[in-house]
Amino acid sequence: MRPRTLLRIARWESTKGVGGIDRGAIAVVVAAVAFVLAVGTVALAGGVALEDGIYRVGVSEDAAYHDPIEADPTFAAVEATPGEVRTGTTRPTGTDGVVVGGFDGTDRLDLYVEERAGRTEIYVAVADGEPTEKSLAALSALRGTVSGYNDALMRTEADQTAAFPVTVAIRFLERDRAGAVGSPGGGTGGEIAAPGGSGGAGDGSGDGSTDDPDADASAADTAVSSSLGAFDLFGTSSTTGSPSDIQPPFPFQSLVLAFLFVLPLNFLVQAYGSSMLAERLDRRGELLLVAPISRAEIVAGKTLPYIAVALAITTAIVGGLRLLGSDGGALSVLAVAPLALLFLGTTFLAAMFARSFKELTFLTVTITTTLTTYAFVPAIFAETSQVAFVSPLTLAIEDLTGAGVSAGEIAFSVGPPTLVAGICFLLGLGIYREEDLFTQRPVHLKALDALAGRIHRPRGVAVAVALLVPFVFVAELLAVAVLFALPVRLSIPLIFGTIAVIEELAKGLPIYAGYVHARYGRTVPVAVAVGAASGIGFFLAEKITLAIQFVGLPGLAVADAAFQTGLGAGDPALVAVLALAPLVLHVVTATLTALGASRGRRLFVVGLCTAVLVHLAYNVAVVNALV
């Protein structure tokens, strides 16, 4: 790899089409400016309210609830004259002055509110003798609306002590090392500890209190920090300290950050994929291929500008967030970098596989959807569980909120995606050559080509399988992250099934690719040798997953089931058995697949299914032996 050659290709790639201002460039710029303007205007106008007018409420002018209903856009208020709706009998609700009844739900109303004899009567729509789900949801929403209306009303009161008679201070503590976070009734800093971080992160949440009518009250007692902690993205951090100000910890932040960091990557990979696929049209890439430069230099040179742009965008976003008051810095950029690499790596592979632009569009959309899930779902649990560190985005969240992360956690979230991205480039590089670049084959055959490109003899399967292990690792981590919130009764069987399928596919596909490309003979001894190579390759590479018990997911039952390292068991003999048993398992199941694959496609599927079942049985047996 010669830096100068690489940089020259990178320069060509980035200046391609920049020569004059053509129609295309203008169109892109105009559209981008329109996008920024539109988003800016809408953000100023208050965003899109999806829930506008989803419940229709009939309410008379004089009803006590008329004003709150009119003010809340969730309700489409319909002026109703008293007695207009045929209502049934009412029953008291336990709250003074409010009764609830039903009305026949044919009047195209969900709720009907009437003031009668000095009390408020609420009627829900009834269909078939039962209140409709929608009217109950509307009533539930009305409860929240009236609460909010009351709070607004109380804010105008002169006597604020009577208006807000309850103040709340919430703090979040680790159970075991509680003593370290501040003794009860102690300092003020510990009292308002932000939930996003450890005890020390709380000192930033006191800001935003200037417009608080209640600011003279003791700050330590009234401070309530929202889920966003020191880094307050929405201005929800509030110190009024009334109960309704409590924001339950909710992953808004990861939602917004995922959107912020991942959306630009979507645009980037679109341009990158186009550029890579364009090389394959009309044999355009041939010019570079015949030049005295290596394939790795071509691909690296063409990718470099996109990596640079991704890093520049990320740095700009982190810088912007810093201006808004976040603590983020280099770590946030470091956290998003593997995601960017992953997007580019998978898109490169997709561009090598796709037959047409249409196919590329669908492949990239599939990729971005999957990768967004991978980045987003684990990050939801950023405040509650270690499983969040499956996604590098969690690192960015922790960094932006000023919480510390350990080196182990960084390695755990950054390592696997970086490895997978590297392997994507490696596999794609294998078919970045004349005979593959300019031929058109269905995507799955291209994928087999890419795998077979790494296999030259039976034992080569071991290397190809080992290359797939990071994919397996990431897929299994994602499965754990998605399933861990379910009850253990449900999640453990699901995780067993998923893992058996993922691992057997990872071992079986390279074997099958080798057979399709006639890399080895179709005899039983060869099949056994290939199976053994695949099993051993997988076993050795899988041992890196041992690291997970040390840094990643301690004490998570689902993770224990997924990555049976045996370290959970105390007995040394059991640990030894569990260390070697997987080797036997992987060799046996891979050999089953290999025997099937040597006899054609249909038997390959049969062999693979058998292998999955054997794997599943083994997992269940091991768990039963342990528990």
Next chain:
Amino acid sequence: MSKTTIAGREFRSLSREKTIVLALLIQVVIAGFSSFLVVGLTSLYEPGAAADDIVVGVTGEEADALVAAAGEVDGLEVRRYDDRDAARAAFDANRVGATAHAERVEGRTAVRVTAPQASVRKTFIVVQVRAALEALERNERADRTASLANDPLPIPPSVDASPYFGFPYTVLVPTLVFLPVFIGGAVVVDSLTEEVERGTLTLLRVTPASLLDVVDGKAGVMAALTPIQVGLWIALLSANDIPVGNVAPILAIATALSALSVAFAAGLAILVPVRQRAQLAYSFGMLAAFAAAALLPEHPATTVARFAIDSPTLGTYAHLVGYVVVSVVAVAAFRRWVRGVDAEALG
């Protein structure tokens, strides 16, 4: 070669490359993804979803009032402790989910709540504690009405309703309507720019088909596929006990918006027959249009949501009519423009 032949070929190429399958798969993933969020969030929030009650250790001089208020909240149990240390010990030993210390400070009830930092139930605990504190606040206000100029309104009763009743209608259905609309236009951009970039448009030109026929065929297929996909999703939702109302108006909106996006895409592809540029401009343009639509009295997503949840107003129908009229006019103007484009100049 007529436009139906071109449309047929376009459709066959979609099914041959299995791209249409991928498209449906993507939408399933996105729908499943958002539903996963709902399931996850519901289990975090909804009291009924939690297996057992939250226990809160209560201390302090105002503990009685807090205990009384907590009685109004379902799924919340309180346990009295003599002092904060005892409550704290119970918290550390995991016997209570949270502690609350209530005392009198400057004429108010000051409550200090301790909740566990690392717990999946954290959100649920906080929601429950907040409900109890809000009840306490209401009771306290009621005791002090003499000092208040306005009495707070009585609160409607709490009912056993799913907090996510609206979600499938306000998020899922609009997503499943707008996703096919967006993807349809992207495919048209790909399909047209590819013919130009590969030089195969010239081959089509030697047939009796005009450029308008080619565009009609390619764009027409995608515009027609959108309502079919939307219809499929609505059927799937209905099969899952999420009845969607006003199917015909929703399909009409999907068709109208899809015609607009496809015409926009085809226009871009003809003006800028380079895939990279055209595709970028299309994505930005669509997102800009989607964001700018918020300046309408009713966002298209809200219109779809209102139809789906069966709360359309006159304004909702007016928007529907508006979309249909605009799309008819736009498509007519677009076709008129394409007729005048010199196909030779496209290269």
